[in-house]
Amino acid sequence: MTITVLLFAGVKEIVGSSSVDLNLDIGANIADIQRELGKKYDGLNALMTKCAFAIDDKYVGPETSLIDGATVACIPPVSGG
């Protein structure tokens, strides 16, 4: 299945794009996105361990299941203020 991941700040800079489509197995969850992004992009592994993820503008946990066509936001540690 295809999952679109929205990327921000340092993650966006490392990947060189504001979003990326991942092909994941049916039944994949948020933790699989984290693993796949870390594997696919050099330099992303360390930051990926500190990223949170959100669906429909709400934080979700690593065990959250994904459905085909879902859009997931990858939220690196925030630094507002």
Place this chain on the structure above:
Amino acid sequence: MSDTRIKTKLVDKPIDTDLLSRVVSEDGGANVVFFGTVRKTTGDVQTDWLEYDCYSAMAESELRKITAKAESEWPVCKGLVVHRMGKVDICEPSIAVAVSTPHRQDAFEAAQWIMDSIKQSVPIWKKECLANNDSKWVHHGERPKSTG
């Protein structure tokens, strides 16, 4: 009267520094107005300016969750939270939190809790643009989590 007593805004222009007039009310005898401004020196690093970016839809909804919780925890008469986006120069405000309550302890506590919560959960990021022409996104914190 609207239930939303603390307004929130993301802006790309300089933050109005006259926030007292925006939150003061007949019953709010204690008014805390906090500005976070861009600092030149952090340790050995010299910053020229900051660039802020956000995931705007979620930033707005997380800000709203935080202010709704603050409204339920403290007797807030009025309040305002404004975060600047884009380029912000040294000494310019990047954030303002203004809270008006009947008595001062609540105003101090609410303003501090709002600031701390923003730094934990709201998807806003700053990039330090340094005097040596280098730049880097700031991701020093822990994994973000909802606080609202």
